[in-house]
Amino acid sequence: MKGILKTSLSLSILSFIFPVLILSIVFVMFKIYPYGNNIALTTDLYFQYIHYYSYLLEAIKGNDSLLYSWNAGLGSNFIGNIAYYTASPLLVILFIFPKGLFPEAVLLIILTKIGLCGVTISFFMTKRFKTLKFYEVVLFSSFYALMSYNLSYYYNVMWLDGVILLPLLVLSVDSILRNKSLIPYIFLQSLSFIANFYIAYMLGLFIFFYFIIDLFGQRKLKSTEQIKAIILKFLKGTFISIGISSFLMVPTFFQLLQSLGSFGNFSSGQDNNFLFKFLIGEYDSVRMGSPNIYIGSFILLLVPAFFISKINRFEKMKWGILLIIMAISFVIPPLNLFWQAGDEPNWFPFRYSFIFSFILFYISVAAYEKVHSIRFRVFLLLLFINVFILTAAALANNGVYSLVINIAFISLFSIILYIKKFNLKGLGFLIFFLFTSVELLFNSTVIISNIYKELGRPNRAQYTIYNDYKAAINQIKKTDLTPYYRVESNLNKTNNDSLTLGLGSLGHSSSMVNNDLIRTISSLGFYARKANYNKKGSTILTDSILGLKYFISSNEMDKEGFELISRMKKLYIYKNINSLPIGYQIREDVTNIQIDHYKNPFKLQNKIYETIFHSKDPLFIPISPEKVEYQNATFKELENGKQFTRIKKEKDIKIKYTFNIKDEANFYALFDLMDIQNILTNPENIKMTINNKEIGDYLKTQFMGIFEVGKFRNEQVVIELNLNKDHVKFASDLFYITNSKDFNNNLNSIDRNSFIMTHKEENTMEANINIKQDNQLLFLSIPWDEGWRVAIDGETVKPIKVFGSFMGIPLNKGEYHLQMTFIPKGFILGSFITLMSLLIFLKIFLVEYFKEKRVLKNVEEIRS
Template structure:
């Protein structure tokens, strides 16, 4: 009984102490509920909160749709679920009011940190068959390591730190006892929880398996010779790895197929060059407080595990108490992960063959885990009882940290001299002193343990908790971007009420363009409203997700809608031609004071409309947005009418002043709204635009990567546009054009009888995978252009007979029909789902077969 209580006591401490430390760090930063700030910054604000609300909406309404029209123009929802939302803790969202979801996300982060510590302590207890306070110290170090401090904003990855110790235990049980079930469960579970980290875990399992071989083979026995002597174990490892992957295929295959349809599927060969990804400055991260929130997107590897286990690792290598073979095996395990980060070739492979766009070195938590494991082994092997070894290890750690800081000076001077961008090396040079102080305190405390006995371990625990907590506190610093929870709560509830009143109970399908300044103003960051459709349950255009369909991006970006990269698309830059293409019929503005204004386009073309089959020949030029817009309408009508006409450029003045300043005088060739587009010359910069000497007012933040409305001018009326640009523009004509709005409005009236009328359009918000609609076609209008991104998962049928779908307009869906009125049935089947289910079924059969085979072999 006492033994059980002792074991539980340490496990409870392993969960509770990291939780208390992180709560104290949050409290000092004023983060709710210990303050009024929230963590709605970075991806937590722009992705995770909307995705949580999306999940919550599905749970509350008892629905699950594999396709969602709230993901931009519509998209496969499976990659969103599998990449962002698979944690069981996310189900807590069903018990929360929508405005309190930010607090739930913070609670989940804290709970996961506690579970990371618990998993580490459990691993050490089971692996080494003992319970002691050093396991609690390991839990604190692992639960609050550098990866957690810098990456918790992407808290979907934190599951990997929980599963890693369990997977390692499973590997060891398989290797030493032949029991493979735990390994299969852990690996399958990780792939299921987050396939991205699951992929990394597969690579880790190979590295750790090789480590176990190096650790256990006798001198003179070669690697493959040893595997032959352990043939049964080797077969179990290989088959179990395959079976784990097969079991997860029911969601893995559809996810892979979905991700291959994104713009991120392109492989960049330059990423595989065998060049270093970081320099000696990375060793500074062994000390406390090197990086903070500001450098979260671009920094050196977050190797921080605290001074105690760093000293422990070096003591393991320095001590004579540790066998040479154990040291060599540890060199392989630590070195394989470290060199995997260092060399661009292997680091790219670690990250699924794509260099990360922010939050680099995502595999670094594995280095932290194995370093802590070897540090604990140093304690078990009495390496820490040798004061000389501890002193040598402490001096080594201090030297590496100092070398790191010294390298920062050199690298910054070189960067300044040769004008290249650098990551965030360190926050402050003063933190070198703080880091060295902790190294000294830990070193002294280990001497005290050796002199006064086990009671001093409590002092070590307090010092480690203080060091890890200090690092977490400093990592949270450097910014005033944390949100105001009270302000957010009020803005969210008011916005929800206003948007719901204007978007619910639709009688025809349409998309909304919402500019919610009230909600945006509740953040202390530039908030771009990318995923607000998921927050407020409406069909829009904006989206920011790693799973954004490339067809959505390509179809819209080349028509002048704002796109910062292949993961983002915005309705900013829309004009009447794109608005009719996408069926945008409501324009909703909520100002900072909560005042609502709405405009409705009664000529809305809905989800699709019949056009000329000439649309099949439409090809966009990425360098000519206005030409693309004009040709779109021409191909729809099979005419040569010009709706977008380039202006006559009379005169251009340009001078350089931290970029280029232009003053362009022009004359419109047609009366109507005049537009500017600089997406190919000055993308993603904040322009300063004046029209006839007056500052141009825009309802959104970005200017430069989208079509910009300049105002309404008559044909022949001269106007002057002044603006800044990062680049030299040699040809002005393609960047300014007038729009024949009256002529286009007449065209819209002619299209009304030929639009696709969706049955029960309100249902598409929650159940977008199946719907029906009616459309009329003629001989001249024999192709229905549907504003759904082309996706092989869609099938269209009329009276049970399938109708062939085709890719038109650079990424949208088209269906060619005979003249007449057609009742169409739309059904979405997730690409790869059938194959995934078949493979998972084979995995189940394989598990049964493996159980039967090895049981019979034992008998």
């Protein structure tokens, strides 16, 4: 027994270390810190997850709430973010690292998860393939751990838990099918739902198909009663697993109802040409590419061999059906959407493709184990066919380099098969080790290199710069003791900077963002697309009514309403003198404003301004250009806009607007390009300049909201667009200046003392309210959510929606005390279900434990 345990431990350790070592070498090659100045945090890991992790640590320490985040943009239900992004048990690693080494802590989590993929698949192989040698298990497990899915999506850290759990889940289902213990299945399925419900859904679908197909194959070996008992056992385990995770799943379900949809979502299309992705080093794109399915060159020989071998016919049928189900899901859009929970992915397509790779892996290893029963000339024939197909494909696609690499590796694996079949001792380990090391190192290097070419990788200084902005915020907190206000900056790193910096803002990015809030923010002219919004598009009015109180900038700025109050090192701290508190008294008739009725954000803001401040004059006044010039283009009016058509294809279309600004005013513009997605296949297709100075990311980032051109007085302003496209269509181009002569007086009409926040902690807030007139509305620039429990003087009231997504409480004249507590909708119900399910699970565990104990006792009695 000790020998077996020692062997199992050694196997697990080596299966963990080998893939981790290979990936670590790759990261060293790309100068990832501490071997260079780069960090491995790319795309959403840098833009989203690292900030969730930072917030999670603060929440667990008691400094913030796990249920509601005041720092997630304008404020947000946080339970869904925990369920989707931060529920993996391995995030405990974060606690052993200081904040200064946070990127390195995340890198360790990635490497740990890659290593655990090797551990779980090696355990799976020891249970399924009894005759494999120790080194064969270790080396094959590394191919699973470093499959292209794991490499291409390593930065989507939360998805890797599903890859870890998949082999164990299959074994646990086998346990049910053999009428053995239900405990492993309940435990593993519960863990998958808690770690990441999204990938757990995909795992659940596969497990269901696997269970049904396997059970169908046993229909002649078992009675109807036995089959019914197995089905009931499986369903029982599934429901208990869902029940155990309900404390997260139920509230997340309700939050998803508010966040799922197609707002601003551009279809990723369907890429049916995924056959090349079987090969080494094949990468197209993580934006709209084909599925990542590579798991080793050996599949080219072993998968066909599996189906022509003497392996059990039902095994061939079962795994063949599973393979076909997955393959057709890649090419039939409705099935692809079904696997991804009915929601079109925003980047990172085919998120379930690791299941396909697992099937290929199983089939290959099964054939490898039975190599003695397959004639070697079959492998030679398969090698010849592969060489022929690869040569033809390479010639058709100018891929000679890829051809040579792939032929070399499958030829080398043919030698490995020859050695195994004829049991040539002494050579097997060495050649298999070299084959595995070189192929995985080569493939990993190519994939990671292409990821960094497409997505980039940040310099470590880009993360450590947060420390300077945190210091500025700490200085603000020392002088401003108001419990809550919003701060923005020109840091412009991500939409989730505020989660790391520790204060509310005008930007947030998450798959859980409420769609109503996105619609409101978009209607106001902000940057807002599915799952994210930010401060781009803010105006003097929105900065005021949404409570933007401070702005931290690395440059001096001339922004209307903002005054410099402090300077720290290279940072300037500005205070918005026009900022209103989070809550204030306004007229009740603002509830009549329907944001969906306004396609022009300036007109919507004018309506809000006129209604709140009883103003007869608009805040934003349209201004027409003195002249509009266009070069290398013909102009045509359309029913829904205008179109410019390029004359000479080697030159850009140029459109120049010239304005003369007389009185001092803020100048805003908005360009609504109808085919922006087509233009932005390459960001270099579009360039915008103001007075010959190029503007960074307006339009290039699909942002077509309000753009603040600047503050001008007695100046000529020239806006020029350069568009590298044959046809460009504008739905509109709008230009407005501010009429701010009465703006300050109107702001002073708002009683800032009508709402005094006295307390804000975690998911609660309290305030004293003083309403001076009847039929008023306490407006709260806090996103409306069913989870808010609101009480006025101890009596529960239901807030109404204002502007489509904010909260308002109708009140008459008087003094009140406001109490607000946030509990996500479904959280109490989900927690109760979890408690009941855990009790049921405990009962099952005890029943199985005592049953097994009695069996062992009976066996001992018989032996004695």
